[in-house]
Amino acid sequence: MTAWLVHRIMQSLLVVIAMTAIVFVAVNVIGDPVAILISPDANQAERDRIIVQFGLDQPLWRQYLSFVGGAVRGDFGNSFVYGMPALQVIFQRMPATLELALGTLVVSVAFGIPLGLYTGMQPNSFLSKLTLSASILGFSVPVFWLGLILIMFFSVYLGWFPAGGRGETVRVFGVGLSFLTLDGLRHLTLPVLTLAIFKISLVLRMVRAGVRDVVPQEYVKFARAKGLSKQRILFVHILKNIMIPVVTIVGLEFGSLIAFSVVTESIFAWPGMGKLIIDSINVLDRPMIVAYLMIIVFLFVAINLVVDILYTLLDPRARLTGP
């Protein structure tokens, strides 16, 4: 187990290093952040001073080396735009994105699995067929369109939910959480719904396929013959055996929820990390882009780790081997 963990960590470090090098080169090629950020009133002397201040007059390899030197000490550089350490800016916005991601995860699992089980066990009922058709719509519809339609309908027409923003927060261990207040939940509903509809459709179809695959198996017939209750068969024998693909998908989707929630955060003016990254890319705030991508890589690595460990719990045949 330890060997496997160490192996995994070394791999991820390699990915991170490669990624930072690529981002450095890519951002450098796109353009000049100083030209974008500086006041047009400034003259050439002031422009040059800022270029030196950001270290952009150095050759690229030297900039990269000084970045690596800082990174090893935990300093990923100051954002060009905010003037604060890039990591600090990201961590300030992280709770909001995590809240959105976890909320969506909970909702999609809570609705997706039962619906999937139902449609799998009763494939010919009218409700099943309706749910399946709806799920096709669910994962085909683009997120930004869905978000805007929900705002138009529930906010502008009906006025039940606010059109955007995050609600009041309650400080827990220094972190502001909004799902603990009623106002926060009202603000959370539409963004979570927008993201969850896609995830629910995905989860429910996976679960249904798994159920259809598992139900004709010998051991299920045997369990029924043994006289076990329906609940026990469903929730212990069937469910556990279909979870592996579901866990994989949910893990990957959770990662992308955190990393790439840009569209939803833009539409709902949700103050999270996703919006931060797109704004940073637009103004070529390189320290921010690099810091953000490093966090995302670590995040995906961690999620994959958790998923792999879950495999061994779910399926005793699985071993932690290989790459």
Add this chain to the structure above:
Amino acid sequence: MFRTLISTAVASLVPVLACAQTLTLGLGGNVTSLDPHYHSAGPNSAFAYTIFGRLTDTDENSRLEPGLAESWSLVDPLTWEFKLRKGVKFHNGEDFTAEDVVFTFERIPQVVNSPGPYTSYLRGIESTEIVDPYTLRVKTAYPVPTLPLMLNNIAILDSTTHANVTTEDFNSGKALVGTGPFKYVSGSTSEGIKLTRNDDYFGTVPDWETVDYRIITNSAARTAAFLAGDVDLIDQVASSDVARISQAADAEIVSKVGLRLMYINLDHSRTENPVFLRDNSGKPLAVNPLKDVRVRKALSLAIDRKILVDRVMDGAAIASMQYMPPGAFAYADDLVPPAADAAKAKELLAEAGYPEGFQITLHGSNDRFPNDARVLQAIGQMWTRIGVRTTVEAMPYGPFQTRASAQEFAAFLGTWGNDGEPGIGMTNTLATFDKEKGTGSINRGRYSNPAYDEALAAATSETDATKREAALRDVMHLLIEDMPILPLYIQKNTWAVRKTLSFAGRADDATMPQDVHPAKQ
């Protein structure tokens, strides 16, 4: 039972009355820092001026008004004297005196990590002299007639409260103490900032007890929030949303001509072997046609500015042949945008030696200015009609900026946002690029006309305002004679407001809660 009904009715009125005292703004500009000296950008400044005061204010047409300075005058061409207002207090009770102004001037160059410092507004200041606590003399190294206008951008801090203050102190809210019409209560740019009225404000006390200052950068989200009733006023309304909002019963659109000129910049840096210019068979041209004033005038005449403004910009701009809008300082009544004349344009081209026209590529951004890509495409079609076959290439602002600054284009989109006077714009965009003199820093086309440079330098150092205005008008005429750039239009600033509010709009596009009032009944 009756009594309960009455008390419930009264109780339910209370939140309504309290709400009447709260203004909720939904603004589109991203505020990147609460430090008023950190980054000179429109959204940051607009927020700063709710909390901090400045020596001079500007009205909605960007004309100077007294602020913390009651009056100012030139003692000699190199010395400005400001008479400061007496009895002004900072939000924490400290007195405002000349010492605070000097402290502010000294702090600005010391702000660290700034991507766009405010030092450009203090350019030319050599020293300050505190004559008495309410009289300040500012000595400049060369005549700076527009110093009061420059100081309109400088938020004044308190020498006691803000000694050794850092940008972090401002961002956390601790140091947000000023002489402005509102006091900071709580919040940050992510969750919205709460402000409360400063009852001891030296100017007109604002109408709002509390202000909820929210940043909503996505235009569709901003409009949705307004239509859903979450916010009372939004700025930067997309031209496509104007119709929908005008239909709403309780809302109206407020629009004011702004100060941002959009123009087409032309390459003057190459006489031979120009880039992105080809003859009709596709072979690169040997000589740069854009160096010939007749070609430039032809390209300008081909552009139908009326169509650009009415159709492409949906009325959210006015056609312009100069830097300033009507009513502003140094606006020249006789420089009117000409009607498009394709025949005359073709004639001019033939005269210049291009009777069959030529091919050109027009570059610009597609995500930075309202309708930028559409405007480029419209111009491309207009030029093609006179024989200048145009290929349009629109790209994200980042790469476009970088390449334009390196003189990589032949014809490309340019813009300048004026403040109250055109002098600095005309210097930065079209004076000869000279690092030592500090001129032409955004002269991307590298236009160089010594006569223009001389006339402009003389005009901008003229200390008498009336003479300066006349001189600047003359320089503008000189410029249009030579047509180094093709001015297109000046953008209008658009807001959506509830009918229960009255807001006149501002030419500089700053949306400040002290300018919003309940509508007169």
